[in-house]
């Protein structure tokens with residue numbers, strides 16, 4: 001594995017170039033501010049009537065409508081939501097300069113064909129492995145967030161240099177930039193979201209809470225056990241790895257984890273994980289995401305409402321209100 005840091009990367013491919021950041025949301029805000037603070041000429045491209053315009057201007061950034069920002073830029077970064085990137089690309093394609101670079105922070109829209117970039121463009125990926133809020137706060141603290149980089153199309157011969165200089169300018173190379181591909185980044189990210197950290201873990205917490213409550217345990221106690229301890233184990237794993245975490249917990253917890261962990265996450269779970277990975281690779285999730293956008297996000301809205309109404313959430317809010 002190749003991991004590049006600031007000292008390994010030539011910043012000059014971005015020198016004198018203008019970068020247009022399309023979207024001023026989670027990643028757009030962090031990346032434009034980090035680029036600006038790294039001395040890069042940045043313009044934030046927004047749709048007409050954007051609610052983000054005032055905030056971006058107040059932060060000292062130049063803003064422009066999408067067409068104007070794209071037409072003036074050497075590098076265009078697609079930082080609007082993934083599911084609208086196909087429509088957004090079709091809208092801006094006529095304004096993209098010949099030989100410009102088109103960047104992404106997630107491989108999804110190129111890997112699954114939502115965006116089919118013109119042949120004259122360089123197409124690169126710089127995917128910070130965490131939220132924009134942390135990308136910005138780490139940068140401001142003189143640190144960085146690890147990221148993946150890749151090139152899908154090298155029309156000018158400069159795509160690699162631009163990708164690395166971009167990753168350096170947003171601070172990722174302070175921690176490390178790892179070479180990947182659009183397919184690897186997209187598939188691994190979508191798999192994890194469904195099967196592991198964002199899909200699997202919360203459902204495990206909910207199932208544990210429900211089981212304890214059904215067994216007569218007070219909701220507050222069930223919540224402290226099944227949800228409250230997650231941050232403790234996350235911090236320990238972050239600092240020491242999984243084996244190191246196990247070494248610093250009590251023998252009681254360690255034996256319980258050993259006997260119970262593989263009983264819960266058994267061969268059936270692993271088989272369903274493999275199914276999820278195969279479905280992701282076949283493009284089924286990318287299709288579902290586009291259907292969700294087309295329906296006005298109906299399933300997401302319903303799921304959010306249902307989640308807010310559960311006993312677990314009511315207990316969580318009650319404990320928070322009590323300062324717990």
Ligand SMILES: NC(=O)c1ccc[n+]([C@@H]2O[C@H](COP(=O)([O-])OP(=O)(O)OC[C@H]3O[C@@H](n4cnc5c(N)ncnc54)[C@H](OP(=O)(O)O)[C@@H]3O)[C@@H](O)[C@H]2O)c1
Nearest residue numbers: 023024025026027050051052079080081105106130131132
């Ligand atoms: N969220 C993360 O932490 C994270 C982490 C790693 C990678 N990524 C990747 O980064 C990219 C951006 O994700 P995000 O979460 O930062 O997005 P986001 O916060 O949802 O993006 C919101 C921004 O997109 C703009 N936007 C929405 N629809 C638009 C449209 N139809 N035309 C033009 N602009 C539109 C919004 O404009 P208005 O201001 O007008 O509403 C807003 O400025 C994605 O590829 C994502 O996978 C995200």
